Amino acid sequence: MTTKLKEVDVVIVGLGWTGGILAKELTEAGLKVVALERGAPRSSENDYSLPNIRDELRYVVRHDLMQNTARDTITVRNNPQQEALPMRRLGSFLPGEVVGGSGVHWSGHTWRWTDMEFKVRSNYEERYGKKFIPDDMTIQDWGITYAELEPYYDKFEYTAAVSGKAGNIGGQLQAGGNPFEAPRVRDYPLPPLTPILASEMFTDAARNAGYHPFPRPSANASQPYTNPDGSKFGGCQYCGYCQRFGCEANAKGSPHMTVIPIAMRNPNFELRTHSWVTRVLKDSDGKRVTGVTYTNVLNGEEFEQPATIVMLCAYAINNVHLMLLSGIGAPYDPVAQKGVVGKNYCYQTGAGATLFFEGKYFNPFMNAGGSNATIDDFNTNWAFDRAPLNFVGGYNVSGGFNTPLPIGYRPVPSGTPQWGSEWKRATAKWYQTAMVINASGSVMANRYNCYDLDPTYRNAFGQPLMRMTFDYHDNEHKMGRHAAQVINDIAKSMNPTRLNPAAARTDPWTVVPYQSTHNTGGTIMGTNPRDSALNKYLQSWDCHNLFVVGANVFPHNSSYNPTGPVGALAYWTADAIKNRYVKNPGPLVQA
């Protein structure tokens, strides 16, 4: 039996960065908001405190803050000919499952995606001609511009305490910043983090090679900070336990210590944890949604929560899953290339080298989530000519470390035995004296990379799992080869004692090991309902009182981490609802 509750103005599904931003903004606008979060309440003081938070086994290996795949997972396959099988435990990506969502355990890398992405098809067609884009590459313009989003990027950066160095303020290039970034109105709220030796060495080598290195912008407060909402940050302690951990210093910009507590103090807001949303309900004519059903996972009781506005703010994969389970929008069919929900699932690619320098102490355990230095010369640099390389998109390259904790990171030169005294000696010799250079590459949409509902496997609620079909295509392989070459050239110029060179990946995408929690697409934004699920305000083309917020709205994936535009788009959507939608409910863009 389902208990029907009293209607509220807004129900938010999932309380991470996007849900938290919308909860704060919409309650401040006077709307009554209920947030339903499947995970547990956790706080910095009680859960992310010393010493227990510094536990690699619990948080990195055993996924303490992540989605529990025993209860709900996805099935995976590389192509439509393969039979999809369940991802029985997490590996390649790690959706969060607590109050704060993945915003608790992210590293903080915060980028501004630009018109290079938002106008991707127009840009490439204009410069290289229509034939440059392969037939099966289903990239399309996003329907939004960088200029529209700039104030919202700014708002997110100042909320999340992003440390960095501007490269372009109002068209004026700034020494030490990223010269390829789009113009910003002002600098980051905080100066860059203190560089570590590995990032300094990479910076020197990249500069000597003629590239333009800059400190990676990250929501790791380089010094104590109070954001415009009054949320207080401590300074980053460079503890090395950043990605996959909550921050005990409150130095990592996270929703559970910024927007969510502000919403919690507002009497217009109510948070219900342990609440698992199973379906979005449509009204009889299918033009509006009426609320959601959810299960209290502490006792199995089912509820209907009616709402005037429904906002899906769960992890990107789970938002798409809810749309498919609820039958909202036409499911995407990769053969007929019709339908929109499930379309343009994208991921990221990469390549990496490990450099060994005998006797040089990098102290990898001292670093912030965003200590790396980066170059964008092969990414947002439109002067980088793709014609001779024949690929669409780009990659950024960075030098430093990425969660260099000892269970997961003990680099040794290739050819070292895997056990025994020789292995131990090599591990002892090289753990502190190695560094890495990595490339993170974009993945362009492909007609066969998509989501639908699995015909066989079910979750703990008896609902079909979502099926992910994904593999890399020629475009990514070409880019990977170029990236590996660039990495290895930089690495060799640094004269390491030993080098494990970067190699382009050639194997299919696999669900293990960890690669990146940057899953995008599935309910993409766009200019018309024929090829997108949402308009530029992340409003459903089918049901105008349904908004879907998160990286699931990206029509393709860039090489950058997604949280910058995810946060900015949440603020952008909040403004559209506050300033336009509540005054005149209906489609914000005419189809």
Added chain:
Amino acid sequence: MKEQKLDRRDFLKGAVVGGAAAAGGTAAIATPEIAQAEAPAPAAPTAPEAAGYAFLNLDEAAFVETLVDHMVPADEVSPKGTDLGVNIYIDRALAGAWGKGERLYMQGPWKQGAPSQGYQLPLTPAQLYRAGIEATNAHCRRTYGKSFDRIEVAQRQEVLIGLSTGKITFEKGLPVRVFWTTLYQTVIEGIYSDPIYGGNRNKAGWAIIGFPGIIAVHRDHVEKYRGKPFPNKPVGIADMS
């Protein structure tokens, strides 16, 4: 190195099958192969044995102890695996929630799938471990006439290379690589996880690589120790609790 021992397992097994014989002394309960032992070494009074096992049976304990001492031998870099408590870590991990399949999606149908689809066995980690040890010991008996813990060091090395490269195949279809991946990962975890989990005893695992553990604050260290070694005095969760 020829290493044969009258170990705790033989004693305990004998005690079970012949309580009366046990009173007559260990010789009476020795299996034939143990009867050949030249000089049974007394069990070393090390902490792992005092700690006891929550999951591993006698054969499994002998396998794991032998495995971790082979993979992590005592040398100038660190004490041996059992002295680090790696066997205790593994036992506790298998006995606990992870070993019992917490967070593992365990609904069928069960298919092997492609390697890119990841773990697809209808086994919890503890069940996989148990089946894998049994299969490895069966391979050792078939090939060398003895279980893994009783073969020569060079033979053990051969077995581990066979497991890690997939050159050994198990009977009954258990995938070798899946077992090896789990085995290897748990050994690594036993060396490098926080000592609260039973391994990395005295933080001697972290000391191998100079990992300082859970230092509260590195803010001032980034510049002070740039390019210089950091004092190697690891701190664990218990030290700060």
